[in-house]
Amino acid sequence: KRLSSDKVIKQIEIFKGTNTLNEILNTIPVIFLVINDYRQVIYMNKTALDFAKIKDVSSIIGQRPGEVFGCIYASKGEGGCGSSEACTYCGCINVILASQEGKPAVNDCRLIIGPNEEAYVLRVWSHPIIFNNIDFYAVSLQDIGNEKRRQIFERLFFHDLLNTVNSLTLSLNLLDISKDENEKIEYIKKLNYYTRTITEQIQSQQILNAAETNNLTIASNKFNSIDFLSEMVKYYEDQLNSRQIKIQIDPKSENIEIETDKIILKRIILNIIKNAFEAINKDGKIIVGCVLIQNGVKIWVNNPGYIPREIQYQIFQRTFSTKGTNRGLGTYSMKLLSSYLNGNVTFTTSEENGTTFEVYFPIKPK
Structure with a gap:
């Protein structure tokens, strides 16, 4: 449920009339918003407008923070920002909902925005305020x-x-x-x-x-896909054997002559394998493989572990980790490094088939 556009415009006008307050808030180097009871944005300071790449709030009437900033999950649910499954775990939404109980709240939020999926880690504060006898919420976001x-x-x-x-x-x-x-x-x-x-x-x-x-x-190296996978398997073989974990090359793998930066690709694949053996118990099995797809190569690493739903939505974010405080960067670095190869990293996970990370990249530099 949302407030009608006419009523939102009236609320926007309330804050447009406070010139002194606007001048003060525009000097603050953090993102500052005022939202209404329906989480619709009523006011944005200059830092917030710059972050959202808009000139003023008249272009986003009735929108919520995720929609304004271009969160990739804002369009996943029928009700927009706050309605998708991923939104259940959003730090920003949960802070705002907590402040709607009448007390200030603070939490960290991991935000992915735009077609390039830029990742941000934001600290979010939300304070309930009353202005002109109307309930609003002052929301501050700082990039940490x-x-x-x-x-x-x-x-x-x-x-x-x-x-x-x-x-x-x-x-x-x-x-x-x-x-x-x-x-x-x-x-x-x-x-x-x-x-x-x-x-x-x-x-x-x-x-x-x-x-x-x-x-x-970026360097350009020519090498064979099976030789490369054998090198990856050998790198971790001794370590995995000591934990009674097997690692092997999928027999369906194709013999491909690749030309790309071998060192960067190696870093990506070793990182995926490391995550795989940290995710499974002894007697587990890790399978690596590769196939030719159109003008590119797909390399995959499968392990029998399953990634819970609440973790899946945060897997490629900069500071997210299942290993505790001040860990992480593994999956984020895979995504970051693959972009330098004009490639991408994706994953699928299920309780039946385990988790498979797939790396796609051109067979030759573009």
Whole structure:
């Protein structure tokens, strides 16, 4: 249910007449809105107008915040913003609904907008106010994406790096005290793996930082798809075997000569495989494969795990993670890096068939 356009226009006029208030609010460097009881936008300060890429509220009469900002889920439900299944988990809507109980509320919101699916992490405040004897809600939104990403970058990178260094140190100590030659050979293999992993972790961080700042340089490498998948399987094979998880190449995979940036593609696929084995228990199986589709290549990674509905809607967002506070960036980095290959990453998930991440990219650079 929404207020009629005529009544919304009358409410807009109330705030148009407060010139001094407008001047003050236009100096605030955060997105500021006033909405009515039906969550329709009545007022926007300059920062909000700039973010929405509009000149004034007269062009969005009767619309709700998700519709104004171009949220990709705003058109998924019959009632617009707030009516789709994804909206159930929206931090912005939940904050506004909480403030409609009569108390100020605050929460974080992950917003994906536009055809390019730009991702934002916003902190949202909503305060109930009464103006001209009418109930309104003052809503402020601040972009905290850089802050969140910086925290995650640092903690995730140092956490993973420290774990690898600890494993490297342990293997060195065991090699030092071992008397058995076969044991020594195994420890040396582990040392090679851990040193390679440290290099990969540093390179991965460098690539992601460059991609985030639009400074990533793309190379062109020619390689075979089956050889590439074999390399990916080998990379994680020892680690997966220790957890009794099998990884194998789908026999239906096609032998394709690919020309793209191998290092970036490797980062994407290794990230997907890592997420797969973190999502399943022992005795599980991960299957990787590839086929030619029109003028492109599809590489997929399947695992038997299922992604719950509430998580599916947030899977590619910058700071979202199922692993706890200050984790994440895995699925977001897949999406980001694939765009540099003129490709895309999608996923399907069901309790019957598990979860499959698919990477699409041109067989040759465009």
